[in-house]
Amino acid sequence: MSQASYSDMALSEKLELDAQLAQPLERVNYAAGMMLSLEAINAEQRYHRQRVNRLQYWFQGAGTLLGLAVKQVSAVEVEDGKDQSLRLVVSPGIAIDGLGRELLCHEPYCVNLRDWLDAQQKSDSAFLTNAKKVGEDAIQLSITIRYQSASSGLQPVMARTVNSGIDPVQPSRAKDALLLEILPGALPVAGGAFARAGLAQNAVNTAAVEGPLTTTERDYLAGLTDVQGQQLAQLQAQQVYGSRSDVGALELEGQYEELARVLLAVIEIPLRAPQPDHPISPILHPGAIRINNLIRPFITTPDQLRWLYLQENAS
Numbered sequence: 001m002s003q004a005s006y007s008d009m010a011l012s013e014k015l016e017l018d019a020q021l022a023q024p025l026e027r028v029n030y031a032a033g034m035m036l037s038l039e040a041i042n043a044e045q046r047y048h049r050q051r052v053n054r055l056q057y058w059f060q061g062a063g064t065l066l067g068l069a070v071k072q073v074s075a076v077e078v079e080d081g082k083d084q085s086l087r088l089v090v091s092p093g094i095a096i097d098g099l100g101r102e103l104l105c106h107e108p109y110c111v112n113l114r115d116w117l118d119a120q121q122k123s124d125s126a127f128l129t130n131a132k133k134v135g136e137d138a139i140q141l142s143i144t145i146r147y148q149s150a151s152s153g154l155q156p157v158m159a160r161t162v163n164s165g166i167d168p169v170q171p172s173r174a175k176d177a178l179l180l181e182i183l184p185g186a187l188p189v190a191g192g193a194f195a196r197a198g199l200a201q202n203a204v205n206t207a208a209v210e211g212p213l214t215t216t217e218r219d220y221l222a223g224l225t226d227v228q229g230q231q232l233a234q235l236q237a238q239q240v241y242g243s244r245s246d247v248g249a250l251e252l253e254g255q256y257e258e259l260a261r262v263l264l265a266v267i268e269i270p271l272r273a274p275q276p277d278h279p280i281s282p283i284l285h286p287g288a289i290r291i292n293n294l295i296r297p298f299i300t301t302p303d304q305l306r307w308l309y310l311q312e313n314a315s
Helices: 003-018 038-060 113-123 127-131 215-222 227-241 256-260 302-314
Strands: 063-067 070-074 086-090 093-096 102-105 109-112 138-147 150-156 169-175 178-184 262-270 290-292
Touching: 003 038, 003 256, 038 093, 063 262, 070 262, 070 290, 086 113, 086 138, 102 138, 102 178, 109 113, 113 127, 127 138, 127 178, 138 256, 215 227
Parallel strands: none
Antiparallel strands: 063 093, 070 086, 086 109, 093 102, 138 178, 138 262, 150 169, 262 290
């Protein structure tokens, strides 16, 4: 098996394991004289990784914690209307992706936007059409980030199959890395903790007589005179009764790659007037491109909540 195919297989399997948020975890039960295989070592690592991932997924959510600003950098100013070489730069920062995995971007990453768009149009003629904003002469691009392990440290290993090659090697390390993607269109933003837990924002009608709440619980809600306390109790009712009650209630639904992606920014690029040979032609000029970093989901820390509290009191 070649190194590339091994790496692809390993990354795919890791993604499926990271998405298993509903299955009970197992750790190795060590005992004197017990023979342990490679599977036991993998199970030990998987137990600790998945515990951290689940804690971050359910308690923290997905989004930016610090940094990861998307900005454009141009070498020189040119005449309006003429394309130029532009770089999209993602600054260092910290985030948690849609599967609860930590993202540590320790250095800036950049891509030449003009060259990248040219490459997309050559490989997919419908790319710009899919990116076009409905009702307007502009295209939208979404910058996303998610975790992806990277293999490193090749070391010789014993051949496991006949004619597997001379001096077979395998990666000895799996580094924590990240994957930045540019997707056509503007991705929808998840609506907070309810969406992360697979719930609808108002999944439970707390005032409905035939709803899941007991008579005692409805009377309790109705008897609360404090508005803030009543809202908190309604939120708690959503948390208790908003999820499904079947066996697969906590399982993730959807493509793992899409669930793992976290939005960083949406870029809007205006289009020139349609021409016969270029029906969709983006204007790649620093004065024309608009970037919105604040549309992304964020993770709120206790220090940030304290800052908001102090700002409210100061006003």
